[in-house]
Amino acid sequence: MVAALDSNPAAVLAYSDHDILTASGRPFDPFYKPDFSPERLRGQNYITHFVVARREAVNAVGGFRDGYDGAQDHDLVLRLGEVGPVVHVPGVLYHWRQAPDSVAADENAKPYAFDAGRRAVADHCARVGIDATVLHGSLRGTYTVRRRLSSTPLVSVVIPTRGSSGVVWDKVRYYVVDAVASIEANSTYPSVEYIVVADSVTPPAVLEELARVGGDKLRIVPFDEPFNFSRKCNVGADAASGDALLFLNDDTELIAPDSIGEFVGHLQSTDVGMVGARLLFADGRLQHGGHLYADGPIHSLFGWPGSAVGPQRMCTIPRECSGVTAAAAAMRREVFDAVGRFDEAFPVNFNDVDLCLRVRREGYRIVWTPAAQWYHFESVTRVAGHTQDELDLLLGRWREELNHDVYFNPCLLPGRNDWLPRPMLSGISADVLGGR
Structure with missing residues (x-):
């Protein structure tokens, strides 16, 4: 992650892929993410927990803010994505532990987190000039950005x-x-x-x-x-x-x-x-x-x-x-x-x-x-x-x-439309050597 930032001096943030870890220590449900996708980030906190960010950028956007409990990461990443490039390191570099009281185990465990996430997305839209109402999506942890039309052109x-x-x-x-x-x-x-x-x-x-x-x-x-x-x-x-x-x-x-x-x-x-x-x-x-x-x-x-x-x-x-x-x-x-x-x-x-x-x-x-x-x-x-x-x-x-689709993770099998992963070695595809 640090190497990815070193390779991209303008970047303010790096993130990786993740999976879920059961209480018994079994990893499952890997999330092989796209490169930075601001539209998707408005609809879902796909980046989640493990990020490496430049201190000066975090300080410049105000760090973690009060009032966003459970969605502090989403709120911070939205603000960082507004001020500089974000890089993605393909490969599962961390496990999200499925603790009994975590969202990884039960989406209903922290309803306040999704309310905070909705407010974080609404704040972001206001900052970047998207005139919209932000609603909870059809699934927990997703958000619908309903844009208001400034005009109705032909x-x-x-x-x-x-x-x-x-x-x-x-x-x-x-x-x-x-x-x-x-x-x-x-x-x-x-x-x-x-x-x-x-x-x-x-x-x-x-x-x-x-x-x-x-x-x-x-x-x-x-x-x-x-x-x-x-x-x-x-x-x-x-x-x-x-x-x-x-x-x-x-x-x-x-x-x-x-x-x-x-x-x-x-x-x-x-x-x-x-x-x-x-x-x-x-x-x-x-x-x-x-x-x-x-x-x-x-x-x-x-x-x-x-x-x-x-x-x-x-x-x-x-x-x-x-x-x-x-x-x-x-x-x-x-x-x-x-x-x-x-x-x-x-x-x-x-x-x-x-x-x-x-x-x-x-x-x-x-x-x-x-x-x-x-x-x-x-x-x-x-x-x-x-x-x-x-x-x-x-x-x-x-x-x-x-041969290089930035919204298709290189840990997935190419030439297929079903998001099946390549054979993996220690959580990282044997064909993936570094970040992008």
Whole structure:
């Protein structure tokens, strides 16, 4: 831990992974953490007890404060994260003893600790300019940051389509019509327009029904070129009037009414470049929980039950990811243009991966939030597979980033989406040599 700080002179704090130790001395439930994730830290004290901090930084932020019993560590780490870089040392360097009266043994042992944690997060939000109400989350020890919108800018929902139809839940549907209709019927966000980029093969009946459903919020943009998802998204963005762009696959259906407002709330933070949604298959399984780029790209927790809380509750908390799928993702127009838009050299696949990596290269955070939620009928209207040219282009451009995902712990097995650990040696993966 000290070596990690020595290697990073600007860093104010170092933390490591941990596990739980039973009364009989058996370790279990290791928590392999991401590198510093401020969004996740607002929703959960994932850093917990064992940290090493620079004395001058601790003194500068006022040390431990009275009135936060049980959450002193969370409060201090939030304040330190506001003033300087935080480094993560992968590997289980301490055991959290499961004493009879500890939270490790019983989450209800110290209810006052979670009340203090909520206040610590609320104080932090006020300090960093996030106008929000902070509530207890659905699970003990988690917190919901409900952002207030300073305005409701026009959101342009860009939907590429061929006007395809299919059967979902024993009912024939035109996907793009139902995608728009679900937002019109269920969304609480007041200011949207629909930019539907329609191939020439789109049936006239679909266009007529779209006009009925979308009304004066709808603009249909004809597309007569060979299939290119990236090109269609860029054409849609050119036709859009909104300050925010929501890229949405046509084979989707809105679940959470506040989804678009949730996107806009995160995009109010100028350091957030892109926000992605929780996507479910028609059968309720999880389709997307953020991208993983460690020997990827793959979807995090792909195929898990939609009701699963995930490893260390990660499915219930907004958090930074290295990328999110463009099947349902929002950006400020200025960021989309600044990073170079979708690269049309990726006509079918990896276009969102490439875009996300360019967003992060420019220093923006990418946030995945479970509070924005759609059904995604899994690319039923997209061309299947990818070309070798697309894969070669992606790897040639981003090989290092795809081998080093800062939000995926190197103690975990790469190329998997289930958070299984590597073989361990004395609590530290044999493949992990130091901190990062």
